Amino acid sequence: MATVALLDGVVDELTAICGPDHVFTGRSAVFNRARVPAPFPVHRWEEHIPSAVVLPTSAEQVSEVVKLANRHGIPVVPRAGATGLTDGAVPLRHGIVVDIKLMNQILELDHENRTVTVGPGINMLKLNEELRKHGYIYPDDPASYPCSLVGGRIGTSGWSLIGARYGHTRDLVISFEMVLPTGEIIRVGDGGGPTVRKSSSGYQLKHLFMGHQGTLGIVTEATLELVKRPEAEFSMFFSYGSYMDAWRATGELARSGVATLAGVVLFDEEKIRYLRRDDEAYIPQPESVKAVIACAAYGNADEVRVGAKRLLRIGKASGGAYLGDEISQGDWASRHDRYATPQHGRTRDGQVALMSWHCEDAAIPYPQLPAVREKWHAIADSLRERFDMFDDWGIFAYTNGAFKPWGDYLTEIDIGIWEMKWDDESWAAWVDAKRELARVSIEHGGSISACHGACRAGEVDLVPTELGGGFEVMKTIKRALDPNNIMNPSKYLLGQAYEEE
């Protein structure tokens, strides 16, 4: 149960690098940096605690910590907001957690190039509070908008609710500084200087370091896109009598070609049933409401006006009933995790049980959504039948492509889990279910994850299946960049890269 001991003198070395106020080994410091909101085996908490935590304040300090870790063969796990829904920031082999939250400064606001350069520890809401004064917005808008940090957004290659209009993290981060697993500090982007958006010089390394879940280094600075703050936002919710009607309408809205369309969200029948349990917006809706679509347009007021008219026309022509301004504006405004709080959990006999919200995400091609939906619910039902600690909270599908939102959908099934009930048997069943959810996604031409990452227990087993020869390339890259296997070791099955030597 005690924390894993570091080699003699390592803590002193860390202290020499980061300063005495920024190195922690106390029990509360490590226990509180073991988990993220992804399903966490509470009954095996101590397996995931780091041995030490550092809060560096510069790229040079991060680099020195990484070099030290190489010298001693100690794992390093980067940690940003720790709000990820996969478990990139959860240590698998203890080691040093490099927590970058103190690196949260706005370093340069470049009006000419319309970029802002920040430390990776800054949160988007806080950044936008500053950008607002200048008429800009940084439109990376995940459900965790009020709490996730730019570094974690890069580490997971995040998805934004309004990405259909403004792009997702990979489209919004222009370039960034990385400390590589051996401690070298490099700048990656498309190519050229830090503000160049499109280059064809060399390999496109920016994408290599997007979504690596801490296995390829630590971001220490990022140059971000600045967007003119939208003059107008128009959101609209439509109801439908069946999932299939709503699914067809979702496709029509997404293919509308409306340039101000920021996103379309499809709520399935189970999701509406779930919301009727306790949501003031949905309880009064007539029984005929079985599925709902939310969509929104952002941009200049005149453009939003005409775009919204067209979207409203499509919504109505496809059989949708407009749910009114109150739901449309209120629910959209509070979309940031509006639908997931612990009290929503129910046991099989309908009792309230405090459950964690676990959002299993995948990228699913539009035509496959109905089939995937049925199979996913069957997996969730089977879990619930066997263990009265799981609950099916329904499925959302969100437009997933940046700027061209008609192809695949970020599809998520929300599963409530009464985590205090974990034991080895239920954990194993969960991991199996996770793997089955992933298998369905792949079988239908999708990807295990659209935005969270695919390195959790269960799903990760199928990453080689999904990526095929690409996974072999991943291992080759991992071994080349991280010869001592110190960056978040064992994550993403990349321990295999070293077994084959």
Next chain:
Amino acid sequence: MAETTASDQRTNGAQTAGTQETNGAVQALIEEWRDVAYNCFSSGHKFCREVCPVMQVTRDERHTPTAFHANVVAMEKGHLSIEDVAEDYVHCTMCGACELRCPNSLFTGDFYRFRQRTIDVVKAMRALAVQSGVHQKNWKRWAELTNRWGNEPVLGWTKETSANKVRAWAVGLNIPTGGETILFADCEAAFYRPSVPRSVAQLLTAAGVKFGLMNQQWCCGGPMWETGYVDIAHAMAEHNMLDWRKTNTKRIVCLDPHDYITIVENYPALDPNFDEFEIVLAVDLIAEKIREGKLKLTTPVRRTVTYHDPCRLNKRMGVWKAPREILRAIPGLTFVDVDHVTQWSYCSGAGSNLGVEKPELTAEISRRRMAKAGELDGVDTLVSACPWSERPLTEQGEAQGIEVFDIFELVAEAAGFEV
């Protein structure tokens, strides 16, 4: 050296032998707070973080509401002990921002009649620490002196703030003792910033409000509850209620939001007949008298001011209109307002005696608050309505060239009083 705790030295895990009484107290805390803690632990949203004034400075996950709740879960599982976490819980001003932003309260609170009570969890853990003999050095000393003198040692460790000096601020104002209404002047205002109670007293008199002062006022007990010295808090509260009854007092006017919230939140549980008292905020009363025309503000105050929403008024009680109404009634004043929701993430850093244990943290929180004021066009003055906030804000305002006033000081000036 890197931080290490006594617990690092332990070899047998988190469970200390402890006394039977301490173990019982730990179990009682877990029983009481398990569900609330698990509501946070399992939600994992962490919307509370970037509005937390402490977290904005330290960026340390140990100082987050997430950790404050997760520790309860970890204690139940035997991973952590009160010794491991007691010092973490110092890092909270009890401003309430986290509770406002919590999705559990925001989105489903009404339906389930549930509120994430982070402040109460922090209070419970601090009380458990004290009960378990885990003290913070300066808080302990502060509690001992408060207990000895009757009022908090706001003038330093050696300058006595005894109950027989608590009315010194009122010299020359001829305020009687007792009566149906009394003015309750908190320790900080009474001893450190007497211009505040003097202003309030003169304004109430001018508005025709008849009031007296307590026979012998003791500290409201709030900081004792907040730092875990619950027995002392109870003694303070019992004394004050007894004093009110001796003079047939029915209405208590609080000029300090900390007193108000302590009395309305904590006193009723100690006394089944508490309902006989009416607790009134001076800021509400003065706003009402101005509105009714009973208090005339005719002397122009030539300042460009912004208003600091005190956390206990704004975030914890939803009182943000009355102070703005008052400021808009002052002639000559240019008021540059920052809305009360933006101010959810502002704080002076003074709350729950953070500055007694961590003065550098209070100073940095105040510095950032004053820097926000400094960004506003032409602002030369920051107005607060909480005496506790005014000391650290004044100190930090000097570097920014911004003066800090209490709202009653400005109103008194506008009403033509010397303060």
